[in-house]
Amino acid sequence: MLTSHRRKLILDTLRKTGAIVAKDLSAELNISEDTIRRDLRELAAEGLLQRVHGGAMPSSPAMGNFAARLNVATDEKRIIGRAAAAMIRPNQVVILDGGTTAVQIARHLPSDLRATVVTHSPTIAVELVEHAGVEVILIGGKLFKHSVVAVGAPAIENIGRIRADTYFMGVTGIHAEAGLTTGDFEEAHVKRALSAAAAETIVLASSEKLNAVSPYVIAPISAVTGMIVTDQVKSKILAHFARLGITITRASASPKTKPA
Amino acid sequence: MLTSHRRKLILDTLRKTGAIVAKDLSAELNISEDTIRRDLRELAAEGLLQRVHGGAMPSSPAMGNFAARLNVATDEKRIIGRAAAAMIRPNQVVILDGGTTAVQIARHLPSDLRATVVTHSPTIAVELVEHAGVEVILIGGKLFKHSVVAVGAPAIENIGRIRADTYFMGVTGIHAEAGLTTGDFEEAHVKRALSAAAAETIVLASSEKLNAVSPYVIAPISAVTGMIVTDQVKSKILAHFARLGITITRASASPKTKPA
DNA sequence: CACGAAGTTGCACGATTATGCGTGAATGAG
DNA sequence: CTCATTCACGCATAATCGTGCAACTTCGTG
Structure with missing residues (x-):
């Protein structure tokens, strides 16, 4: 599983389901929660999502936070x-x-x-x-x-x-x-x-x-x-x-x- | 269920239905009333809603006239x-x-x-x-x-x-x-x-x-x-x-x- | 091919955060 | 007033977080 491939998947999942649960995703992809959390941290640093306890939520440049x-x-x-x-x-x-x-x-x-x-x-x-x-x-x-x-x-x-x-x-x-x-x-x-x-x-x-x-x-x-x-x-x-x-x-x- | 996901849900529900009943919501989401109440307390602290006995109501203080x-x-x-x-x-x-x-x-x-x-x-x-x-x-x-x-x-x-x-x-x-x-x-x-x-x-x-x-x-x-x-x-x-x-x-x- | 640099991954540890339960106080309805 | 419900607080438990570290892969270079 490629790192960038996995990150893309994370963003897609986020768009579809509106939330990422680190534990669930690690179970689904058979990789450690650490890796998932690392991904989330870096994606958050790029402003692509927002970290929350237990996973991540959309940060949506286009969405809610316009207000x-x-x-x-x-x-x-x-x-x-x-x-x-x-x-x-x-x-x-x-x-x-x-x-x-x-x-x-x-x-x-x-x-x-x-x-x-x-x-x-x-x-x-x-x-x-x-x-x-x-x-x-x-x-x-x-x-x-x-x-x-x-x-x-x-x-x-x-x-x-x-x-x-x-x-x-x-x-x-x-x-x-x-x-x-x-x-x-x-x-x-x-x-x-x-x-x-x-x-x-x-x-x-x-x-x-x-x-x-x-x-x-x-x-x-x-x-x-x-x-x-x-x-x-x-x-x-x-x-x-x-x-x-x-x-x-x-x-x-x-x-x-x-x-x- | 992510904490922030749940809070977002609370705000959405509030916007749609105009009121939150702590007991109902806890039953629906299968989590303790305590947690719901905690959420309501913290959301109220951020000014995102107004607490009332039994649940919460929208807080519309700073909103514009039309809003x-x-x-x-x-x-x-x-x-x-x-x-x-x-x-x-x-x-x-x-x-x-x-x-x-x-x-x-x-x-x-x-x-x-x-x-x-x-x-x-x-x-x-x-x-x-x-x-x-x-x-x-x-x-x-x-x-x-x-x-x-x-x-x-x-x-x-x-x-x-x-x-x-x-x-x-x-x-x-x-x-x-x-x-x-x-x-x-x-x-x-x-x-x-x-x-x-x-x-x-x-x-x-x-x-x-x-x-x-x-x-x-x-x-x-x-x-x-x-x-x-x-x-x-x-x-x-x-x-x-x-x-x-x-x-x-x-x-x-x-x-x-x-x-x- | 050998080697090292850079990047990725999983694990262990202590720190932080979220949750549910018990208790007693506060609230609202009859 | 009485009573049932709702609330707030403290505590114990469990989940999650960040960091450092070691094993491993990938890649470029000589």
């Missing part, structure tokens, strides 16, 4: 979200991306703001229900569950009918040469379409995204008109981007943390 | 939702309406169901993220905030490209002569389009909707192929509908709470 991810937003994302929310002027039409940072924008919008928000994220749409003055345009399509956003041809087509003022884009990488990148092919297409539909594209750049590169290219760096970072980021890192004519907004923590 | 409404769904809606969920066969394409009853359908879907769900409700879409086997098609459009569903011409147009097996429709009135009615003009149009896109239209008819009439007509009663009511409803009231060839499903509260 959890929303609520454990880092301070950095909150700060960036607040800065982005402050940039929105009354009666503008803005596009909000999916992702945890964009949720923070929604949460920091003034409750009396009158504006139009376009989004392909049902999470954002639900978040904005309480904002009576905000008109929400929901982009439909096939739901990509990892990020909880609509993707696919119908989404692209509907985006093509919109002209917005500003698009607040979330990425997993922004790099002076590689441009804007993300981890999913479909999502990259949608982000490109959204960028094309807005006069300005502002990238929400929490520190780990700076100079990072992910597999799928959204657009060259020239598509970016602005980016928001925290004031913790060294100016040196931002120099490349500033030289390309990108407006850089440095967001700082207000003395009072004000979550919505 | 709160969802969790106070009446028993009647839960019962109807469960019956509707049970009608969905593997690999079917079903349309779920917006509204609190439809949310109950989503919550009662088996977690391993493989099917496609079409919806214009971002709430439903988010609810289904945890169902790995369910493909979600989100219908976009302008967000009508009262019901939290997408409406308008783009929604209608996108619906027109879909052919589904079954549409589970929520209404505010179902009446033998006045037909299906609801409280919003735009929403009525969308519901009509959804009905036209499905081979069968099944109305979720909680008791206060029966023989009620609202301002805007969705469709004549002939558009309905089935309806789901609770077994509390008098047969006399349903006679009109049965005579029109509508299949009536009488849902009852199960004597035994049977979590997956």
Whole structure:
């Protein structure tokens, strides 16, 4: 029995049954519990599952803990979200991306703001229900569950009918040469379409995204008109981007943390 | 039985049935009441539920307004939702309406169901993220905030490209002569389009909707192929509908709470 | 082929965690 | 008020965990 084969089996079993019991599995495969537990430990280290006493449970990048991810937003994302929310002027039409940072924008919008928000994220749409003055345009399509956003041809087509003022884009990488990148092919297409539909594209750049590169290219760096970072980021890192004519907004923590 | 697996089960059961009885659950899972009580104590310490004498109730303190409404769904809606969920066969394409009853359908879907769900409700879409086997098609459009569903011409147009097996429709009135009615003009149009896109239209008819009439007509009663009511409803009231060839499903509260 | 490095596996040990039972206190119904 | 149920706590038992260690395989190198 190959190690990697066994690990694959563990993940498959987990997906099917929703739980792994170390003892049962060791009996079934005729290998010691130690080996199973070692596997579980390493798979957990890779974030592929979550260890619990007696076995493992799914950690599901795509599943349940999306809600959890929303609520454990880092301070950095909150700060960036607040800065982005402050940039929105009354009666503008803005596009909000999916992702945890964009949720923070929604949460920091003034409750009396009158504006139009376009989004392909049902999470954002639900978040904005309480904002009576905000008109929400929901982009439909096939739901990509990892990020909880609509993707696919119908989404692209509907985006093509919109002209917005500003698009607040979330990425997993922004790099002076590689441009804007993300981890999913479909999502990259949608982000490109959204960028094309807005006069300005502002990238929400929490520190780990700076100079990072992910597999799928959204657009060259020239598509970016602005980016928001925290004031913790060294100016040196931002120099490349500033030289390309990108407006850089440095967001700082207000003395009072004000979550919505 | 893994500890964390059991706790997850407790939370799921709580979400579905709205209450946990320690004694029943211990009997069902063949473990001591002590263990259940310990679980409840610790889950309560994490704020995930609220302890009461004999068991536990959902804790909905920090939840949003709309989220709160969802969790106070009446028993009647839960019962109807469960019956509707049970009608969905593997690999079917079903349309779920917006509204609190439809949310109950989503919550009662088996977690391993493989099917496609079409919806214009971002709430439903988010609810289904945890169902790995369910493909979600989100219908976009302008967000009508009262019901939290997408409406308008783009929604209608996108619906027109879909052919589904079954549409589970929520209404505010179902009446033998006045037909299906609801409280919003735009929403009525969308519901009509959804009905036209499905081979069968099944109305979720909680008791206060029966023989009620609202301002805007969705469709004549002939558009309905089935309806789901609770077994509390008098047969006399349903006679009109049965005579029109509508299949009536009488849902009852199960004597035994049977979590997956 | 010989050799060593790197990786994998099973076992032993003490430490940690989960479970069930007994006891007496607390709670809610009649 | 009375009584049955439910609860919380401590304790004993059993299961599970992490670590270190030795035996073994696989692979690359000379």
